[in-house]
Amino acid sequence: MRRQFRYKETRFKVWAAVAVAVNLCVASVCAAAPAVAEPPASSSGTAIAIMQATSAIQAGDCEGALVPLNQLWHDPYLEQNDPALAAQVRFQLIGCTLQTRGIAEALALSTENVSRARDINAYDAHVFLQLLNDQPDAAATTLEAGMAKFPDQAPSLTDLSVIGVLLHFHDSQPARTLALMNRLEEVHWQIHNIAGRPLIGLLRLEGLRASVKSNDTVHADLYRAGLKTDSLFYVLSQGDADISAADVPALPVGPVIAREIDDVKRVVASNPADLFSLSYLMTLEQTNNQNSLALTQLEGILALVDQYGLDKFGSPETYPELLTTRAELLANVGRYGDSGVAYEEGAKKLGAEKASPLMLSYMNFLIDRGQEKTALALIPRIDLKGLDDGGKAMLVMNDACAQGFLGDKAAFASDMKVLEGLGLLQIKPYLCAGDTESAAKALITAINDPASRDEAIVFLQLGLSGLSYSERDAKLVASMRALKQRPDVQASAKANRILIRSWDIRLH
DSSP states (O other): OTTTTHHHHHHHHHHHHHHHHHHHHHHHHHTSBOOOOOOOSOOOOHHHHHHHHHHHHHTTOHHHHHHHHHHHHTOHHHHHHOHHHHHHHHHHHHHHHHHHTOHHHHHHHHHHHHHTOSSTHHHHHHHHHHHHTTOHHHHHHHHHHHHHHOGGGGGGOOHHHHHHHHHHHHTTOHHHHHHHHHHHHHTTOOOSSGGGHHHHHHHHHHHHHHHHHTTOHHHHHHHHHHHTTOHHHHHHHHTBTTTSOTTSOOOOSHHHHHHHHHHHHHHHHHOTTBHHHHHHHHHHHHHTTOHHHHHHHHHHHHHHHHHHOGGGSBOGGGHHHHHHHHHHHHHHTTOHHHHHHHHHHHHHHHOTTTTHHHHHHHHHHHHHTTOHHHHHTTGGGOOGGGOOHHHHHHHHHHHHHHHHHHTOHHHHHHHHHHTTTOHHHHHHHHHHTTOHHHHHHHHHHHHHOGGGHHHHHHHHSBOSOOOOSSHHHHHHHHHHHHHHTSHHHHHHHHHTTBOOOBOSSOOO
16 A cells, blocks of 8 residues: 555656756756867877876866867867867867856857767767757757767767757647657667666657557557566556557566666666665565565665765765655565664654655554554654645545544545545545445546546556555455456446556556
8 A cells, every 4th residue: 555656756756856967967067168269370289289188187177278179179180080089179178168168158169069070979968058058949959960960879869968858848849849759769769877767668658649649650669669668657558548459468567677677776786876776776676576675775775875974875865765665665574663663763864844755654654554543643743844735635645544544534524625636545545434435436536537547547557466564454455456346447447448457566
């Protein structure tokens, strides 16, 4: 019962994290670049200029590097005898110009660099600068031009240029986003930051739906091929009868998620300070029912955080979630006492506001353990400033579930009034109160609501049985599974073209 809404949380968490990464990384490019320089009178002294530029750059002296780099930019000897080094020099001059002279002069140099491009990297860098200068339309045009001129090199385009453009147009110009995604699929581009794969999975799902709707079988096939490498979004795509045939069996996702886990493990092993990738690994391993392994890995990294300090690790904003995950994993492996201690320790480390999401998980844990009065006693410790609207709704859901078990009908009714219109969030409280009929009605409402259709698709899938923390919780887990198999629920799913399939992973 703990991971009921994981799909939605993961989807938007990854989207936001990648967006932040784009902003930060583009900002860091800002700290390195230039002014348009006059061509030197002569191209003599190539070797000396290389040594001078190298020495200045290694010393962090971009101002001092401008003159020799400018000389090398216009050196025909260097261009003829070592075009790769000449291209590198041009990038260095653009970077130092950005740092010392500003974006306008850096863009002017970059524009010339694109005209002399020997590979797609010149286009890639130009996209960076155009995004930095708030020129998203020009950046998209440059991205498209680079893929057109160097299609074989397109897979090397950096995440920041590609994702930066896609994120800018996603909500305001979906048609342009689709056109860019179509081209990216044609050139077989894949995001390089492995923790960003769910974002591309989401964009591929959207692309598949749009392609099917427009009868674009070529791109639909490309999107389907891409989704087969993404276990979580493949499950979602296979539950949507608009894009997947009911009479075609879905592929097993166990081998897919195993490969994804191995990929992320390598990233985490090579950089244990990357907390965002660690968070993604935890999600995958829990889904693959590898709770003990995930706990061992997580505790190892958290021990390093305690030893060296959070400031030595990347993506520190992920730390509260990792502390929550540790407590949940302890419960998942049956160490309930240790789980409670981990929740309390996590809350102490984070402070009231940052600990609010952790406290919601703590409440849920206590309720599932049959300790609803203790769970309700946590509410005064939860800082509402640390919760977004979704978190506040989850707080009401937890309270409603506790009141349902306690039999406080007035408090339960008050909570359920707040949850009106939030179909899936109503299901567990109704089951806590023993009201299966109302739970079924809430589920059917969610199935019928286009806004919650994706969450309903994932909810309806039959994965491995959910984990339970007590005998009562085991009954609740069983009633949740039975709810999905009711004739009226299945009829509603069929009417809304939702396929209910069985999977070899844990989805809830």
